[in-house]
Amino acid sequence: MHNIKDIRDNFDKFKNIIKSRNTNIDFDQLIELDIKNRKLIHEKETLEKEKKEISKKNDKSLFDRSKKISEKIINISKDQNLIKSKLDLLLSSIPNIALEDVPIGDDESSNKEVLKSGTINKFDFKPKSHYELGEKLDMLDFELATKTTGSRFVFVKDKLALLERALANFMLDIHTIKNGYKEISPPLMANNLSMFGTGQLPKFENDQFEVKIDEKSGRKFLIPTAEVILTNMVREQIISSKDLPIRLVALTPCFRKEAGSYGKDTKGIIRQHQFYKVELVSIVENDKCIDELERMTNCATMILDKLKLPYRKVILSTGDMGFSAEKTYDIEVWLPSENKFREISSCSSCGTFQSRRMKARYKNKNNETEFVGTLNGSGLAVGRTLIAVLENYQNSDGSINIPDVLKPYMNNLEKISNI
């Protein structure tokens, strides 16, 4: 969430910058509401001051006057609250501003590749897709999931279930032991305040699964990513700068409606309503965001390096970035069956955009209170890593070799086959 003061002071500049973020914000209305709001605040405060003075004097002859003032204040407050909530709704629907080195563009075609790593395996046969391989092994079962649940769900069975678990454990070990992240096993549901804090609400409510506990309890949502719950751990807190940075990692299922992507990636497990992801979150002093983003992205690519999977790293363009991000690196892994790179991780710095929404602050060296910087990144999406291993490590007979680093996690199994 942006500071209305900043918008007011740099109105034209701000308006232009937001244009590149693919949104339609009624800036005229925003300014109008801001002016009305401040006018009402001023009126209210003038009356409040008078009332306060009367109360201090403790003079009975003035008590009637005070009563009248109270009525006026109530009326003005009502108007002001209405205006303020309209203003807040508008304000909370404005996306973050991109950093200067982010390419400007409407969509993914403007993304900029910054790194390519690993060698692409040349197959002397036509490589199969992960779902062909998985179904042939009888270890990915879509029909069964359709029966028990519905589309965009899957059963992962037998050695592939083990492989999935091995991947998750391997990632967690790297991030906790090598990269200094603290492991968290969080709630998989978040309340509406948390969802607002990281930016899923109010704008993206349609993508979320809402869960009802009972009539009385507040709104709850299945987390679309652990980012929501990990980042909100510091909501409404003032942290001492010596406790920063905070680096957290969690393995959780993620739940997404994938509204608006009907017909996209319908085959396989690329796009599911439920998937495992290892998520990294950093809470840092707000001037450290850029460095932390590089660090976090390296932590994510480290996993692919160790798995010996070829990948590339791209900076997302302004039109392709998420709502809360100021800069995002996508890491894309090579999928032989599609003959292209597909997203496997997304690492974003949100600057102070989320912390303003969450009121998450810290005391800086001068003992001043400032908003923290927040970052999040996948390290990595487990389901998609499973795809990448299947496709890149496949043999012509449909069996799958196990990457060396995973063997200790799989009882030293060398190969997955259905024999």
Place this chain on the structure above:
RNA sequence: GGAGAGAUGGCUGAGCGGUUGAAAGCACCGGUCUUGAAAACCGGCAAAGGGGCAACUCUUUCCUGGGUUCGAAUCCCAGUCUCUCCGCCA
């Protein structure tokens, strides 16, 4: 599910109708002292919002929302959350 207790500043914790935005301690920042550090002493230190170029100033805020009152952290009502005991249970 039954019965109680509680929610105050970054933290701990006093206050229970009127100079209380709030004692005290801790933490933190600045200074004196010290070769340096520690200790000791002195001073500072809540947040949000409005106005002002600024110094500064005004308003609000003691869980949330209502109410009583000229006046509420303090009294009343409702809700949320936390803790303790009993029951049930993975």
